[in-house]
Amino acid sequence: MANSKSKHRRVQMKIRQHWKKRIKKQKEAAKAAAAEGKKK
Secondary structure, eight states: OHHHHHHHHHHHHHHHHHHHHHHHHHHHHHHHHHHHHHHO
16 A cells, blocks of 8 residues: 555656646747747
8 A cells, every 4th residue: 555655656746747847848938939929
């Protein structure tokens, strides 16, 4: 039980880190798009 629980937590951490990276990329992309819009 305890072993599988720790494994689950590790998976959750990986997913959370993955989402953080994705959100960061999306925000940066949105910033770049906004900068391009301002230039035009």
